[in-house]
Amino acid sequence: MNSPAQLEMFDMDEPAPVLNGMYYEKKTNKFVSYVNGRRHFEVTIGRCLGDKAWKEKTMRERAI
Template identity: 55%
Template sequence: MLQRVGRATDVEEKEGDFEQLDLFGSEDLNPAKPLNGVYYEESTCKYVSFVVGRRHYEWSAKKCSFDKEWQEKTKRERAI
């Protein structure tokens, strides 16, 4: 999109009369998807479930009753 910077008195406009504006340059065109599912939070050593990006439930890794295999896979692949 072009925005007029100065007034052109001649019929022919010079190259410097227009300035290119970057209207969407500061916005992220591909925003991050909200978290869904269970993740392992390394800073608190807890498993945390998220629903549409909002924290829903959390439990301690020490008291987790899920399979050890699942726990290790979640720690490895879904750590935040």
């Protein structure tokens, strides 16, 4: 007969990172704002108020 095995239900090693700030979402092709890990609002590239350099940098460095 097999002995019971203990299963790890909760992995407490490292918490998942919480998103905060503006990100570029590849799937929807929009800039998305997150606050405490929750989606706050989204805006299209044309309606976003950042300058061209900021948009390109955000699309390159903060894409999700």
